[in-house]
Amino acid sequence: TVKATSTIGLDLRRGSLTRQFYSRRHAGLSNYLVGKTDDWQNIVKHDLIMSGVDGIFTGHIPANPTELLGNGRLDKLVAELRENYDYIIFDTAPSGLVVDTDIIKHLVDNTIFVIRHGKFDKRMLAEIEDLYREHAFPNMALLRNGGRYKKLLPIERKYGYGYGYGYGY
Numbered sequence: 001t002v003k004a005t006s007t008i009g010l011d012l013r014r015g016s017l018t019r020q021f022y023s024r025r026h027a028g029l030s031n032y033l034v035g036k037t038d039d040w041q042n043i044v045k046h047d048l049i050m051s052g053v054d055g056i057f058t059g060h061i062p063a064n065p066t067e068l069l070g071n072g073r074l075d076k077l078v079a080e081l082r083e084n085y086d087y088i089i090f091d092t093a094p095s096g097l098v099v100d101t102d103i104i105k106h107l108v109d110n111t112i113f114v115i116r117h118g119k120f121d122k123r124m125l126a127e128i129e130d131l132y133r134e135h136a137f138p139n140m141a142l143l144r145n146g147g148r149y150k151k152l153l154p155i156e157r158k159y160g161y162g163y164g165y166g167y168g169y
Contacts, residue, residue, distance in 0.1 A: 005087040012065035028059020033068040111137035117147040
């Protein structure tokens, strides 16, 4: 039985998850990381996204996000969250743009790179493939979102072009 899932906004620079579901004006992860609060329960928003999914949002954008992620308090927080949640999902800054993802990768069991159709520069696929081959992140996977469904022509269905395999980019 799943107890609950926690989603943590770890993009302390832009905080897109926070912008979508909450407000930076309220206390959040950055307040915990700088030591303004020691009880992580004070920054958890229960059932905010949907029932059974709690959220910890970024809070105020700090001046030194990389230092905060590496100060040891995040490790302590994740250890306590693992005792209370079955799944913990980190929403991080894009890999390669900042070193934040390298600092926290020891805390994750699986890594999902989300690329958005029409917004992602396809030339970066080679870099993602290199990360995969080098095992730079644990259990790495790629998820493409924002694509459109294309109805197949009758001839494509008849000769198997729509079986589910795709070639090229």
